[in-house]
Amino acid sequence: MIAQQILDRLNMFDKSEVYVEDVENREFELKNSNNFSKGSSSEKGCGIKLIKNSKSAFAYLSLNNKYENNIDSVIDDALNAIELSKDIDVDIIPSISYKYSNKGDLDLNEDMIKDKIYNMDKIARNADKRIVDIKGVSMNASIKKFQVVNSFGLSVEQYKINESFGISVLAEDKSADMGWYAADSSDFSRIDFENVVHEAVKRAIDKLYPVPIETGRYEVVLSKDVAMELLSHYFDIFNAYSFIDHTTKLSNKIGEKIFSECVNIVDSPIVEHRPNSVIYDDEGVKRDEKKYVVKNGIFNGFLHNTYTSNKLSVKNTGNTKRTSYGVLPKVGPTNFYIEPSNLALEQIFNSISKGVYITDIMGLHMANTISGDFSLGINGFLIKNGNIGGYFKAGSFAGNFFDIMGRVYNVSNSYVTRGSFGSCDLHIGESTIGSSN
Numbered sequence: 001m002i003a004q005q006i007l008d009r010l011n012m013f014d015k016s017e018v019y020v021e022d023v024e025n026r027e028f029e030l031k032n033s034n035n036f037s038k039g040s041s042s043e044k045g046c047g048i049k050l051i052k053n054s055k056s057a058f059a060y061l062s063l064n065n066k067y068e069n070n071i072d073s074v075i076d077d078a079l080n081a082i083e084l085s086k087d088i089d090v091d092i093i094p095s096i097s098y099k100y101s102n103k104g105d106l107d108l109n110e111d112m113i114k115d116k117i118y119n120m121d122k123i124a125r126n127a128d129k130r131i132v133d134i135k136g137v138s139m140n141a142s143i144k145k146f147q148v149v150n151s152f153g154l155s156v157e158q159y160k161i162n163e164s165f166g167i168s169v170l171a172e173d174k175s176a177d178m179g180w181y182a183a184d185s186s187d188f189s190r191i192d193f194e195n196v197v198h199e200a201v202k203r204a205i206d207k208l209y210p211v212p213i214e215t216g217r218y219e220v221v222l223s224k225d226v227a228m229e230l231l232s233h234y235f236d237i238f239n240a241y242s243f244i245d246h247t248t249k250l251s252n253k254i255g256e257k258i259f260s261e262c263v264n265i266v267d268s269p270i271v272e273h274r275p276n277s278v279i280y281d282d283e284g285v286k287r288d289e290k291k292y293v294v295k296n297g298i299f300n301g302f303l304h305n306t307y308t309s310n311k312l313s314v315k316n317t318g319n320t321k322r323t324s325y326g327v328l329p330k331v332g333p334t335n336f337y338i339e340p341s342n343l344a345l346e347q348i349f350n351s352i353s354k355g356v357y358i359t360d361i362m363g364l365h366m367a368n369t370i371s372g373d374f375s376l377g378i379n380g381f382l383i384k385n386g387n388i389g390g391y392f393k394a395g396s397f398a399g400n401f402f403d404i405m406g407r408v409y410n411v412s413n414s415y416v417t418r419g420s421f422g423s424c425d426l427h428i429g430e431s432t433i434g435s436s437n
Helices: 001-007 066-085 110-127 193-206 226-233 240-244 306-312 345-350 401-406
Strands: 015-029 035-050 055-062 098-099 131-151 155-173 175-185 216-222 265-267 291-295 336-338 354-362 373-384 388-402 411-420 421-434
Touching: 001 015, 001 035, 015 110, 015 345, 035 066, 035 110, 098 401, 110 131, 110 155, 110 265, 131 226, 131 291, 155 193, 155 265, 175 193, 175 226, 175 411, 193 306, 193 336, 216 226, 216 373, 226 345, 226 354, 226 421, 240 306, 345 421, 354 388, 401 421
Parallel strands: 098 155, 216 354, 336 421
Antiparallel strands: 015 035, 015 131, 035 055, 131 155, 155 175, 216 421, 265 291, 265 336, 354 373, 373 388, 388 421, 411 421
């Protein structure tokens, strides 16, 4: 194990942790129905946390064929950096010492993938006469293998696989517009390819016949995709670093009702066939059973890694996440989602006489994650007397994340996941919607 070999060379430090990451990416794409291509890339590197005389340093290096020549210089640089650093206030390396190994490989049948991509193209082309072009069908696959060892005797080796298919189509009937959709899993045989195509085709065709929307008060239903985007954007309010940095409104809200009692937000270590479902986090800490961050609207507490849990003297939730071997670990989601109910979306629609079903949002990157304020461009469908009506474009919706989550009347049983996040549809009640005129 490379991580252990590097750790063995760090005996001049009081405590040390070595994280080795090996990432392989494979890409397959069909453009305009006749241009098939494939490619691959890989990267392997190491991140090292070091402590000496209550001071810490972080170092990293690429593990190329000549990496052993660089280790001594990396160690020297770390020793120099530690001399200039401040004393650490809490331990940043978990004092755990178990062993675990789970190895895997990215075993892809390229002929099968190519057939699946061409078949998706064919299904989309034959789905509706208004589909005039299939701009692209793609499959992306990656495997991230990682090892974590530390000077307490910890040794964890595991892997994550993420496989996704997506399609982009062009519809035309007097006007023209695009539709795109994708789905991912740890096993592409679990992806409903026909549904991916259906969603892309439907989204393109819906946009061809927009109707006007008047400014006014509407019952608002957020589609599961939109709710998932909002949850992803506002994830950091549940991140313990935001408590330490005073950048969350939830600092003194543990045990209090922050959202509607319909809202349950979960972070789960294992969800079947999801890419991030692994037993140990990126510091080698074993994850608990699923955690209700919000239960019946009540905030149960922040998500933590080793540093934040020691800093705040609370239990480590096993939510260490590294975006790369070259950066220090932070707190991140595992499988973070709004829990669905047993209520069908059609039942929610039936309760609405005048409303909107928002299916697309624009401008979320500008939304304030501290105050919760947002102002979004929106597309979606009108709802009239319980029925879905025409598709509208370029409306506007301004509000506050904490406010709308406090006004959720119902959540649906329709559920979507992508990456680390998931959600169902949310009925948030009456809000002001701006006209596109």
